[in-house]
Amino acid sequence: MITVVGIGADGWDGLSAGARRALEAAEVLMGSARQLDLVPSAAERVAWPSPLLPALPGLVERYTGREVCVLASGDPMFYGIGSTLVRLLGAARVQVIPHLSSLSLACARLGWPVEQVDVVSLVGRPPAALNAAILPGRRVLVLGAGPSLVAGLVIGLGYGPSPMTVLSDLGAASESIRGGTAEAWAGISSSEAGTVPSALNVIALECVAGHGAEPLARVPGLPDAAFEHDGQLTKREVRAVSLSRLAPLPGELLWDVGAGAGSIAIEWMRSHPSNAAVAVESRADRAAAVRRNADRLGVPSLRVVEGRAPEALAGLAAPDAVFVGGGATVPGMLETCWAALRPGGRLVVNAVTVESEAVLAAWYAKLGGDLVRLAVQRASPVGGFTGWRAAMPVTVWSITREDVP
Structure with a gap:
């Protein structure tokens, strides 16, 4: 004991x-x-x-x-x-x-109800993990980071006016509480360095969006502009439908195969802090973009695997869900993904070509599931008027594995 x-x-x-x-x-x-x-x-x-x-x-x-x-x-x-x-x-x-706990002490000093506070620990974690928690009106306690680092992150997201309080040495005779805004903390000069509280601190944020800030919701379907991409991106409407079929639950693991910009994996992880994902991408430039997108959108723990599926899937932890955004026609791709799924796991495959649609139709005929075709049209100028421009239709096959792999 x-x-x-x-x-x-x-x-x-x-x-x-x-x-x-x-x-x-x-x-x-x-x-x-x-x-x-x-x-x-x-x-x-x-x-x-x-x-x-x-x-x-x-x-x-x-x-x-x-x-x-x-x-x-x-x-x-x-x-x-x-x-x-x-x-x-x-x-x-x-x-x-x-x-x-430092959470209880900080909330007691600030008069904040504990159950209404989000907590982000940066002890041993990438600072970008804070990004997902910065939303209008939210109260956030940050552990394990200095004021200048936190202020820089908050300002970078467009929340510079946010009140920011640093509570140091809570419970000790040397306890101190110092307030300001994120912008004020970022502007501390070298001559003021001696007034900065000790490293044993908790940082409290009351998130206020500045002019031009673009809050990003937790529900699936972030704007396409939220991601850095070269066009290889599961578009917003299709992404929302695909994620609804993947049905993320807390603590689950996703394989995003042929990740492109990583949008599916990133939104999967944003749905709950305990979710994990592996983004598999064969192109090095796109894999690098996935990492940047994950950092900016607050899920820096997203694992990126550079390699061509299905070979690159070998040795990965068994997933609770698999998304195949491209490559359904690659020999062995769907067989490998299906065999890897845990019981109760979900497989979602998107197709835009006739050939890949044929593959999905064959799997649907064999195993069942749900097969839908999505057509999206967007309004755009036609001379002095407005008309509809159709995007390529996307076929989505989804199925839940009921048996034991």
């Missing part, structure tokens, strides 16, 4: 009686150097190595049989080491004694 004790910036004074007893009984005390300095203890002290995660299993094994206590900042199960240890050892071997 390993005991994980949450501790605040106020150290020993802020601990409960139960937490103090656990620390006093410990033979081995693990934590960061800052956390270890917060408590008096006769136990053997082990400061976390860097990087921590690869070394953690070895550390746990080394001290098996001894009373081990791990220090964590605030609530150990809120983006903390407690969650990591539970994944490693199982819940039965980890006892957690939580402290107030």
Whole structure:
């Protein structure tokens, strides 16, 4: 059994009686150097190595049989080491004694209802992960980033007027709260550097769109202009229909095969923070554009695989859904995608040519599913009048795998 004790910036004074007893009984005390300095203890002290995660299993094994206590900042199960240890050892071997989280403390200081706040942790994550959370009227708490970085991201999205508060050393005697706007924080001069709060902070944002900002909704069907592309893009209306057939659920994995601009994979991931996707694209220039689109639209964890399907699909984790935006006529393509699907997984294939439509018709005749044809027309000038211009029709075949692959 390993005991994980949450501790605040106020150290020993802020601990409960139960937490103090656990620390006093410990033979081995693990934590960061800052956390270890917060408590008096006769136990053997082990400061976390860097990087921590690869070394953690070895550390746990080394001290098996001894009373081990791990220090964590605030609530150990809120983006903390407690969650990591539970994944490693199982819940039965980890006892957690939580402290107030930085989220609770920040909301208490600001008067914000906790359930109405979005939280983005940038600890060990790309800063672009913040982009998806910046929407008009939303309150966002950012963990693990400095004020200048956050201000730059917010301004880059067109939300410079957003009130931005930096709460530092919450719970400690040195606690400070400093407000302003994102634009003001970005404009701090070098002479003011000494007034910037400590690195142990939480940044609170109240998102206000500036002039010209273009809020992007979470529902499928972002404007085509939201993506960098060379024309190889699943267009907005067809994308919305395709994603409705893919039916993303929290925590699921998508293969976007022949990703083009990556629009399907990106919107899949934007539908829920726990969703993951792999974008498979054979052209290096398009794969690079997919990465840029993913960063700009707030899903930098999108995995991009450069290679030609179906060969490039080998070794990928089994998907919950597969989208094939092109290449239905490639030998073995649909067979490979269908065979890889988990039970209950969805396969959606789009076709625009007669040849690829024939392939979908054959699969539909064999397996069933849903086969629809979409025709989109857009109004455009015709002389001094307005007429309709038709886009190429798109055939969409979708099916759910009911049996065990």
